[in-house]
Amino acid sequence: AIASKQTGQVVMVTGAGGSIGSELCRQILALRPTKLLLFEHSEFNLYNVLSELERRIARESLSVELLPILGSVRNESKLLDVMKSWKVDTVYHAAAYKHVPMMEDNPCEAIKTNVFGTKTIADKAVKHGASKFVMISTDKAVNPTNVMGASKRIAEIYVQSLNNSLSADSHIFQNGLSYINELDVKPITRFITTRFGNVLGSNGSVIPRFKQQIEKGGPITVTHPNITRYFMTIPEACRLVLEAGCMGKGGEIFVFDMGKSVKIIDLAHKMIRLAGLIPNQDIKVEYSGLRPGEKLFEELLNDNENTMPTHHEKIMIGKVREYVFSEVETAIYSLIASAK
Known part of the structure; x- marks a missing residue:
């Protein structure tokens, strides 16, 4: 079913050189779209993912055209040009700033990329008739205690409220979307959000940080003895993103079953032992204290949300509070203005 939805399509992945974005590209390539647009703001990351995918296309004789595009989701004219030129069918939006402590120190950058960037590409997807927009979100958007999580929750709210307004008979659109009020036919874009925890x-x-610390002889630094996190492999997370994107009708926030949470101290001890060493003897473990905005444990849903099952055992639909688009848009314009 996933293959039939992507075969012959023009697919765009933002943040295509990142951990999630590059794996999405690998999996989408196997589904044989006609064109795969790799949108990435890091020249180095774009070069790496492009080289890898080109080798695979040659090896497997795939007839997929790769289009590497260097640019930022904050660049409106660039996005407009890309969406217009290539008639994109499906957007997977993985571009984001995701490091919690760094975004605490750079809150305006989190707003510009995670909120304004999402709004910009979502608006352009509507304008140029993309049929589906799949946003990658995070468990840190649930009851956010940090700037990164809050910025991702705002992005979730924007795309969900935009989706619901497009499917309603409303004439509430203003600013850059005011043209929608005059259309005879409703825009076709359907917005879907996928929310999951940390990827291995x-x-x-x-894990890469612990590995590096072990190689240097320690110490391993853990922020708190009781801190826990959910983990999933990158290929599994991306498979579920594609599945959710395929089953989504629009407006859903899909939540993935991440299994049991893992105590980070247990993970540290396990990695030390796997290296043939003894914790606190060969490699010391030190506690550095919770960082600004960091939670002891992550939640995939907040207390007021519940889930509905889907036909896929690992994918649920989160029941979240929904917002009126006109109010969301006004608040977001104000937020973006204050971040500039």
Whole structure:
């Protein structure tokens, strides 16, 4: 079913050179779209993912055209040009700033990329008739205690309220979307959000950091003895993103079953032992204290949300509070203005 939805399509992945974005590209390539647009703001990351995918296309004789596009989701004219030129069918929006402590120090950048960037590409997807927009979100958007989580929750609210307004008979659109009020036919874009926890081995995450600390002889630094996190492999998370994108009708926030949460101290001890060493003897473990905005445990849903099952055992639909688009848009314009 997933293959039939992507075969012959023009698919765009933002943040295509990142941990999630690059794996999405690998999996989408196997579904044989006609064109795969790799949208990425890091030249180095774009070069790496492009080289890898080109080798695979040659090896497997795939007839997929790769289009590497260097640019930022904050660049409105660039996005407009891309969506217009290539007639994109499906957007997977993985571009985001995701490091919690860094976004605490750079809150305006989190707003500009995670909120304004999402709004910009979502608006352009509507304008140029993309049929589906799948946003990658995070469990940190639930009851957010940090700037990164709050920025992702605002992005979730924007795309969900936009989706619901497009499917309603409303004439509430203003600013850059005011043209929708005059259309005879409703825009076709359907917005879907996927929300999951940490992925194993992503850039800057805990496992590569522990590995590096062990190689240097320690110490391993853990923020708190009781801190826990949910983990999933990158390929599994991306498979579920594609599944959810395929089953979504529009307006859903899909929540993935992440299994049991893992105590980070247990993970540290396990990694030390796997290296043939003894915790607190060969490699010391030190507690550095919770960082600004960091939670002891993550939640995939808040207390007021519940889930509805889908036909996929690992994918649920989160029942979240929904917001009126006109109010959301006004608040977001104000937020973006204050971040500039």
